[in-house]
Amino acid sequence: MDSDLSDSFNMNKLLLGPGPSNVPKRVLTALSNNCISHLDPDFFSILDEISENLKSLFKTENETTFAISGTGSAGMEAAFANLIDEGDKVLVFSCGLFGERMAEVAERYGANVVIKSKEWGEVFEYNEIINSIKEYDDLKIVSIVHAETSTGAHQPISDIGNFLKNRDIIFLVDSVTSFTGTELNIDDWGIDVCYSGTQKCLNVPPGLSPITFSEKALRKIRNRKQKVKSWYLDLNLLKNYLGEKRVYHHTAPVNMLYGLNEGLKICLEEGLEKRILRHKDTSEYFNRMLHETGLKLFVKDNVFSLPMLKSIQLDKKISDGIRIDILKKHKIEIGGGLGHTKGLIWRVGFMGCNSNKESVDVFFETLKNYV
Amino acid sequence: MDSDLSDSFNMNKLLLGPGPSNVPKRVLTALSNNCISHLDPDFFSILDEISENLKSLFKTENETTFAISGTGSAGMEAAFANLIDEGDKVLVFSCGLFGERMAEVAERYGANVVIKSKEWGEVFEYNEIINSIKEYDDLKIVSIVHAETSTGAHQPISDIGNFLKNRDIIFLVDSVTSFTGTELNIDDWGIDVCYSGTQKCLNVPPGLSPITFSEKALRKIRNRKQKVKSWYLDLNLLKNYLGEKRVYHHTAPVNMLYGLNEGLKICLEEGLEKRILRHKDTSEYFNRMLHETGLKLFVKDNVFSLPMLKSIQLDKKISDGIRIDILKKHKIEIGGGLGHTKGLIWRVGFMGCNSNKESVDVFFETLKNYV
Numbered sequence: 001m002d003s004d005l006s007d008s009f010n011m012n013k014l015l016l017g018p019g020p021s022n023v024p025k026r027v028l029t030a031l032s033n034n035c036i037s038h039l040d041p042d043f044f045s046i047l048d049e050i051s052e053n054l055k056s057l058f059k060t061e062n063e064t065t066f067a068i069s070g071t072g073s074a075g076m077e078a079a080f081a082n083l084i085d086e087g088d089k090v091l092v093f094s095c096g097l098f099g100e101r102m103a104e105v106a107e108r109y110g111a112n113v114v115i116k117s118k119e120w121g122e123v124f125e126y127n128e129i130i131n132s133i134k135e136y137d138d139l140k141i142v143s144i145v146h147a148e149t150s151t152g153a154h155q156p157i158s159d160i161g162n163f164l165k166n167r168d169i170i171f172l173v174d175s176v177t178s179f180t181g182t183e184l185n186i187d188d189w190g191i192d193v194c195y196s197g198t199q200k201c202l203n204v205p206p207g208l209s210p211i212t213f214s215e216k217a218l219r220k221i222r223n224r225k226q227k228v229k230s231w232y233l234d235l236n237l238l239k240n241y242l243g244e245k246r247v248y249h250h251t252a253p254v255n256m257l258y259g260l261n262e263g264l265k266i267c268l269e270e271g272l273e274k275r276i277l278r279h280k281d282t283s284e285y286f287n288r289m290l291h292e293t294g295l296k297l298f299v300k301d302n303v304f305s306l307p308m309l310k311s312i313q314l315d316k317k318i319s320d321g322i323r324i325d326i327l328k329k330h331k332i333e334i335g336g337g338l339g340h341t342k343g344l345i346w347r348v349g350f351m352g353c354n355s356n357k358e359s360v361d362v363f364f365e366t367l368k369n370y371v
Numbered sequence: 372m373d374s375d376l377s378d379s380f381n382m383n384k385l386l387l388g389p390g391p392s393n394v395p396k397r398v399l400t401a402l403s404n405n406c407i408s409h410l411d412p413d414f415f416s417i418l419d420e421i422s423e424n425l426k427s428l429f430k431t432e433n434e435t436t437f438a439i440s441g442t443g444s445a446g447m448e449a450a451f452a453n454l455i456d457e458g459d460k461v462l463v464f465s466c467g468l469f470g471e472r473m474a475e476v477a478e479r480y481g482a483n484v485v486i487k488s489k490e491w492g493e494v495f496e497y498n499e500i501i502n503s504i505k506e507y508d509d510l511k512i513v514s515i516v517h518a519e520t521s522t523g524a525h526q527p528i529s530d531i532g533n534f535l536k537n538r539d540i541i542f543l544v545d546s547v548t549s550f551t552g553t554e555l556n557i558d559d560w561g562i563d564v565c566y567s568g569t570q571k572c573l574n575v576p577p578g579l580s581p582i583t584f585s586e587k588a589l590r591k592i593r594n595r596k597q598k599v600k601s602w603y604l605d606l607n608l609l610k611n612y613l614g615e616k617r618v619y620h621h622t623a624p625v626n627m628l629y630g631l632n633e634g635l636k637i638c639l640e641e642g643l644e645k646r647i648l649r650h651k652d653t654s655e656y657f658n659r660m661l662h663e664t665g666l667k668l669f670v671k672d673n674v675f676s677l678p679m680l681k682s683i684q685l686d687k688k689i690s691d692g693i694r695i696d697i698l699k700k701h702k703i704e705i706g707g708g709l710g711h712t713k714g715l716i717w718r719v720g721f722m723g724c725n726s727n728k729e730s731v732d733v734f735f736e737t738l739k740n741y742v
Contacts, residue, residue: 012405023406031626032403034383035394035576037704070441073621077603105602199622205406207578207624229600231476232448250444251570253578255402333408
């Protein structure tokens with residue numbers, strides 16, 4: 001294995017939860033570079049490089065592609081805060097905690113939210129989505145989670161944006177967990193706004209949220225009737241700092257951005273397609289190993305199990321409590337269930353440098369001590 | 372000099388701007404520690420330690436003392452977003468950009484803002500403040516900037532809170548630049564909410580905002596009529612993660628918090644009083660040196676010049692443009708003016724480990740090359 005891709009084994013703990021994932025030495029070293037000013041031309045070069053590399057990985061030509069100075073949830077908030085004008089009808093598809101969170105955030109920012117829910121662990125079919133969209137003639141935003149971190153379900157989204165393209169509707173996607181671990185094509189799939197997190201497949205510590213806005217989304221934001229409620233996340237102000245003017249807005253988190261820059265370089269050095277394939281291979285290997293143990297995936301249909309986050313149903317052989325023991329004795333982090341799945345499922349992440357056969361083997365070897 | 376206090380000279384650039392300041396090696400090393408989960412009990416110990424150390428440095432018993440997952444401006448936003456109920460009358464005292472920003476943020480969150488302004492570089496006298504407060508019988512919040520980073524003015528605030536104590540009014544203070552560099556007593560001064568930044572006197576990279584809430588502030592927040600507009604900054608949700616329940620809210624910026632923890636330890640090892648005295652001594656030395664050059668401070672009355680941030684008026688001898696040259700040739704960052712002071716003033720910071728005679732000497736020695 002490439003050293004950047006096996007760094008997880010040099011760490012004090014192996015992070016096989018739903019994120020943060022292990023952070024390679026190169027990224028940790030970048031984080032500890034000397035801090036310089038957020039207004040230093042040398043730092044602007046780093047911001048430019050981050051933007052270019054994010055564009056490559058998001059597969060977009062969107063000029064407005066950068067990292068929000070907060071975690072993935074701040075990215076979600078930035079998306080809704082900027083897009084929603086008071087009273088806008090927003091259709092949210094939800095099959096888990098992060099779908100529910102989208103509805104909650106949209107509502108707080110004054111949207112008229114319509115939520116279409118399915119059971120946790122399910123996904124929406126294309127026809128269900130399109131039929132739901134057709135029910136309303138005044139939709140402004142359609143939002144959906146690509147990788148539902150609470151359930152491990154992989155929502156197909158490739159055809160929705162193109163249906164919305166010639167309508168006056170913004171297509172908003174949460175890719176916090178999926179970004180660089182499975183296929184995601186912002187431009188080809190007609191996605192207008194997409195935010196992610198750094199602590200999943202990018203292997204950068206939590207604290208930043210990569211985000212991208214299409215021209216269609218920017219037009220809606222330019223034509224807002226009210227100011228964006230959040231000053232901190234107001235794209236109209238942020239663009240003055242991020243764009244050519246470089247006008248001070250807030251002080252960018254300099255060292256975290258060093259780390260992100262390095263994480264993006266590692267991705268691009270491996271190559272996005274190769275990285276995605278690696279996640280797929282690890283996932284298939286995990287599925288085979290899981291099958292041997294007699295345990296089952298939590299997602300309703302195995303086809304929709306995320307490659308970087310495997311959720312498994314606990315049965316009588318495994319109690320949720322042993323996660324604490326595994327963390328203490330074996331230094332391996334495994335995620336528990338959220339909300340009503342607490343105690344019923346585990347969420348096991350193989351993200352970025354943690355996505356390899358060795359990590360899967362370590363997981364099942366460790367599990368043998370308990371079942 | 373103690374090595375932690377002279378680290379600035381080992382850096383590639385000497386950051387004598389308004390922040391970020393130089394980051395000591397110990398903090399940089401902490402930043403590069405292996406990432407662990409935000410739900411790991413080992414990480415909860417770090418959060419507890421940060422909270423205790425922030426309480427010591429803020430001089431408060433407030434249990435709700437922690438770091439917001441965003442920069443100082445996110446701290447400002449967190450304060451207003453949580454405190455303001457639609458229509459609340461908020462009195463903002465402003466003598467600079469950050470006073471103006473307070474008014475702007477409060478207004479976006481639905482406040483009925485009354486702004487009392489003075490010229491940039493001035494401060495308010497106690498009687499002016501009290502008389503302004505007495506003008507209104509329905510004030511909910513009084514807010515003021517302790518250290519106005521745009522002008523270098525040091526606003527006296529020690530007696531305002533005690534005047535408000537038995538009134539139904541929250542006293543909100545911005546200490547982004549002052550925290551640990553000059554006297555600030557949250558409890559004794561009757562301050563209800565106070566936020567700061569990490570990249571000033573704490574010498575931690577930008578990205579977090581230490582904040583503290585009094586019981587009086589928490590009561591106002593508990594009795595809110597509407598939900599907090601910002602989900603990301605909603606204290607009612609954050610407290611479930613920060614408190615004993617440890618319920619997941621957002622993924623805390625783990626490595627940045629390692630850095631903050633180390634920065635706080637360095638402060639406490641030196642001792643707050645000693646650190647404050649060091650900033651005062653450096654400031655007085657700077658004032659004497661400046662006097663010799665014939666240049667003048669920008670603040671109207673020298674008594675109100677901040678110890679950690681000296682603003683100087685440019686004259687014919689110095690053009691603003693040489694800052695770029697100083698940064699390139701001498702690797703020294705100096706801050707320019709903001710807004711209408713752009714091109715007219717410089718802002719020179721001596722913050723945390725950068726506050727010492729040697730840094731002042733380097734500044735004036737460098738300046739000699741140009742005047």
